[in-house]
Amino acid sequence: MKKMQLGFMLVAMMILAACSMEAPESSSEEESGDGGEASGDYTIGFSISTLNNPFFVTLNEGAEAKAEELGADLMVVDAQDNASKQASDIEDLIQQEVDLIMINPVDSEAVAAAVESANMANIPVITVDRSAAGGEVVSHIASDNIAGGEMAGEHLVSLVGDGAQVAELEGVSGSSAARERGEGFNNVAADSLDVVAKQTANFNRAEGLSVMENILQANPDVTGVFAHNDEMALGALEAIEASGKDITVVGFDATDDAVKAVEEGRLAGTIAQKPEMIGEMAIETAVQSLDGEEVEASIPVELELVQ
Amino acid sequence: MQLKNNNQSVLQKIAPFIGLILIIVIITILNPGFLSVSNLMNVLRQVSINALIAFGMTFVILTGGIDLSVGATLALTGAVSAGMMASGMDPIFAMLLGLLLGAVLGAINGIIIAKGKVAPFIATLATMTIYRGLTLVYTDGRPISGLGDSLTFQMLGKGYFFGIPIPVVTMMVSFGILYFILKKTTFGRRVYAVGGNEEASILSGINSDRIKIYVYSLLGLLAALSALILTSRLNSAQPTAGEMFELDAIAAVVLGGTSLTGGRGWIVGTLIGALIIGVLNNGLNLIGVPSFFQQVVKGAVILLAVLLDRKKTT
Numbered sequence: 001m002k003k004m005q006l007g008f009m010l011v012a013m014m015i016l017a018a019c020s021m022e023a024p025e026s027s028s029e030e031e032s033g034d035g036g037e038a039s040g041d042y043t044i045g046f047s048i049s050t051l052n053n054p055f056f057v058t059l060n061e062g063a064e065a066k067a068e069e070l071g072a073d074l075m076v077v078d079a080q081d082n083a084s085k086q087a088s089d090i091e092d093l094i095q096q097e098v099d100l101i102m103i104n105p106v107d108s109e110a111v112a113a114a115v116e117s118a119n120m121a122n123i124p125v126i127t128v129d130r131s132a133a134g135g136e137v138v139s140h141i142a143s144d145n146i147a148g149g150e151m152a153g154e155h156l157v158s159l160v161g162d163g164a165q166v167a168e169l170e171g172v173s174g175s176s177a178a179r180e181r182g183e184g185f186n187n188v189a190a191d192s193l194d195v196v197a198k199q200t201a202n203f204n205r206a207e208g209l210s211v212m213e214n215i216l217q218a219n220p221d222v223t224g225v226f227a228h229n230d231e232m233a234l235g236a237l238e239a240i241e242a243s244g245k246d247i248t249v250v251g252f253d254a255t256d257d258a259v260k261a262v263e264e265g266r267l268a269g270t271i272a273q274k275p276e277m278i279g280e281m282a283i284e285t286a287v288q289s290l291d292g293e294e295v296e297a298s299i300p301v302e303l304e305l306v307q
Numbered sequence: 308m309q310l311k312n313n314n315q316s317v318l319q320k321i322a323p324f325i326g327l328i329l330i331i332v333i334i335t336i337l338n339p340g341f342l343s344v345s346n347l348m349n350v351l352r353q354v355s356i357n358a359l360i361a362f363g364m365t366f367v368i369l370t371g372g373i374d375l376s377v378g379a380t381l382a383l384t385g386a387v388s389a390g391m392m393a394s395g396m397d398p399i400f401a402m403l404l405g406l407l408l409g410a411v412l413g414a415i416n417g418i419i420i421a422k423g424k425v426a427p428f429i430a431t432l433a434t435m436t437i438y439r440g441l442t443l444v445y446t447d448g449r450p451i452s453g454l455g456d457s458l459t460f461q462m463l464g465k466g467y468f469f470g471i472p473i474p475v476v477t478m479m480v481s482f483g484i485l486y487f488i489l490k491k492t493t494f495g496r497r498v499y500a501v502g503g504n505e506e507a508s509i510l511s512g513i514n515s516d517r518i519k520i521y522v523y524s525l526l527g528l529l530a531a532l533s534a535l536i537l538t539s540r541l542n543s544a545q546p547t548a549g550e551m552f553e554l555d556a557i558a559a560v561v562l563g564g565t566s567l568t569g570g571r572g573w574i575v576g577t578l579i580g581a582l583i584i585g586v587l588n589n590g591l592n593l594i595g596v597p598s599f600f601q602q603v604v605k606g607a608v609i610l611l612a613v614l615l616d617r618k619k620t621t
Contacts (some may be wrong), residue, residue, distance in 0.1 A: 077598070096338075
């Protein structure tokens with residue numbers, strides 16, 4: 001009986017000893033024939049969050065055009081907004097031994113493990129538009145949301161005048177976009193505006209409407225509104241139009257609806273990201289990094305005011 | 308059907324296997340890197356989640372049922388386990404509760420179908436919506452992260468055992484157990500009997516309601532196990548996790564030659580079916596097929612495989 005217990009313990013210990021978190025060393029370091037379509041010097045993998053959203057389609061087109069210009073092979077895999085598919089896609093790119101992987105994460109947390117896998121395989125990673133919560137990244141390329149917030153702030157000041165009472169509709173608390181857009185806006189507002197109300201409407205049009213209704217009740221003298229995205233701006237606009245007041249609203253993102261509202265003169269302005277340029281910058285940075293040049297850890301891409 | 312000659316059924320059984328080999332050969336010709344040990348491990352790891360669900364789905368389909376709610380079950384159990392871990396509960400306890408929840412959600416499906424006499428397709432279509440909705444309510448529509456660094460939990464999705472990814476070990480062990488249950492136990496024989504001819508099985512004294520509740524519970528349990536593996540791999544629980552997983556699992560079962568009308572099929576085929584889907588997903592990426600076109604190819608292969616299977620059975 002004792003012997004059996006000892007035996008069990010030994011087996012259990014051996015099983016535990018065999019467990020590890022490290023991937024086994026791949027001993028087969030043979031050259032993988034890469035289908036014979038090597039047109040460029042570098043093969044860059046690009047895991048994109050979705051190609052079912054015009055923003056990312058344009059971003060991808062920018063990347064593809066730039067890759068062709070610089071003579072790099074770009075392999076695009078579409079995660080279809082599914083974090084687990086993205087993890088598999090990135091593993092597949094690692095298996096193909098691409099020279100560099102650009103990742104546009106579906107979810108910052110969920111992509112961390114895949115970035116670590118790439119690190120372990122010594123494949124450099126560049127994140128695009130959204131950052132990764134873990135692993136080492138050569139560079140992060142995204143819109144300069146802080147500059148965009150400042151741009152919106154300055155535009156609002158130019159329309160409502162120095163010292164006017166304004167409200168700020170914030171995005172999802174803790175999201176990087178809400179944080180940075182708010183920071184930029186407040187850089188400008190601190191000196192020249194009186195922000196009397198600051199509330200979150202979670203990037204959501206319906207919440208933008210109800211939050212704005214409440215703000216109008218509490219602060220009847222508000223003359224301007226900055227919303228962290230267009231959805232909230234359009235919701236706020238509904239509340240303002242229903243109240244019959246004349247309040248200037250500035251949004252962010254330049255969605256189709258918002259651009260139309262700007263053209264109709266209902267919305268005072270919106271800030272446009274340049275997805276095409278984000279894609280181009282990502283490829284440029286990737287090639288620079290592969291050429292052995294130093295690249296910035298964070299590369300902000302400029303924005304544009306639509307008014 | 309049973310009276311037809313044996314050659315035909317053998318051919319029918321190896322058809323999925325031939326299909327798998329054929330796909331592997333084509334992909335390897337186009338990119339020899341496919342056959343590297345590290346990529347094969349990679350494929351197996353990617354397959355494991357769908358395979359686990361598909362094994363459970365095999366039992367359900369053998370009884371003549373279907374379960375559309377597995378993807379949502381996966382999302383809900385993953386979110387609840389992750390939520391408990393994030394709030395500081397002992398991870399092993401949180402995982403066990405997740406598994407229990409999976410079995411309960413499955414049992415609810417089984418009870419609605421067996422006792423409520425609701426068609427499985429409709430019953431699970433409804434619970435799919437309910438479970439997905441509950442997931443969104445529970446998570447507030449956001450991913451749950453900050454799950455701590457419990458080694459047991461991390462190993463479940465990311466660890467290795469003698470160089471083999473642990474999800475693959477989990478898949479193979481589960482396969483062994485489920486193969487044994489289906490082949491060698493009274494319960495296994497009753498699963499076939501209920502799907503083959505329910506009236507006859509009841510007349511011969513089988514409590515078919517109970518069998519049905521058991522198979523849906525088993526599937527719920529396996530979906531929860533997959534949820535834990537996925538949550539560990541992604542180090543977070545996604546509210547949208549598992550979308551369309553039910554269809555991948557059903558496709559794996561059907562590719563493996565199990566009849567959707569119940570009573571006929573085998574779990575080895577399901578493993579091969581899951582491998583076909585996994586190899587396609589990985590291989591199409593490896594040979595650089597544009598992503599939109601990949602979906603067309605995948606659908607076409609499934610259709611072709613099922614049509615070939617049809618040809619052989621008639």
